Amino acid sequence: MSCEPELRQPSKRKMGFxxxxxxxxTSSRPSSSHWPVKTGGILDRSSTSxxxxxPVIAAEIAAHETIKILHLQxxxxxxxxxxxxxxxxxxxxxxxAHNELTSDTHS
Numbered sequence: 001m002s003c004e005p006e007l008r009q010p011s012k013r014k015m016g017f018x019x020x021x022x023x024x025x026t027s028s029r030p031s032s033s034h035w036p037v038k039t040g041g042i043l044d045r046s047s048t049s050x051x052x053x054x055p056v057i058a059a060e061i062a063a064h065e066t067i068k069i070l071h072l073q074x075x076x077x078x079x080x081x082x083x084x085x086x087x088x089x090x091x092x093x094x095x096x097a098h099n100e101l102t103s104d105t106h107s
Contacts, residue, residue, distance in 0.1 A: 035061060041068035041090065046075065053081035062086035069093045076100055 035057060037043050043061065045053070050072070061067065067087040077099040084094065 037061065037065045037067065041066045042071070043067050043069070043087075044071040046071040046073045046095070049076060051076040051078065053083035055083040055086070058083040058086040066090045069095075071095045072099070073097045074099075078102055 035043060035045065043065075053072070067090055070084060070087060070091060070093070072081070073095045075098075077096065078101065080096060080101070084091065
């Protein structure tokens with residue numbers, strides 16, 4: 001019999017863990033499936049409280065779809081998103097009304 005105290009590893013429950021950590025599923029990340037393209041090449045991102053247009057998703061959509069109309073109205077954009085460049089070769093209409101656009105005055 002040893003005189004040293006028995007060392008036990010604390011249980012995960014005592015340490016505040018209820019289960020093993022897991023890798024987040026890809027469904028929690030934004031993807032092009034969250035940005036469905038409507039018939040006629042319409043991408044409607046209006047009224048989504050957006051302040052930016054994710055360039056990774058924009059590039060993915062542009063690689064697989066022909067975007068002709070992009071709706072960005074009723075959001076929180078402070079400037080025209082540079083990510084619309086991914087749709088430049090096919091885009092014919094851009095709606096960006098009712099945002100928080102600001103302009104810089106250059107002399």
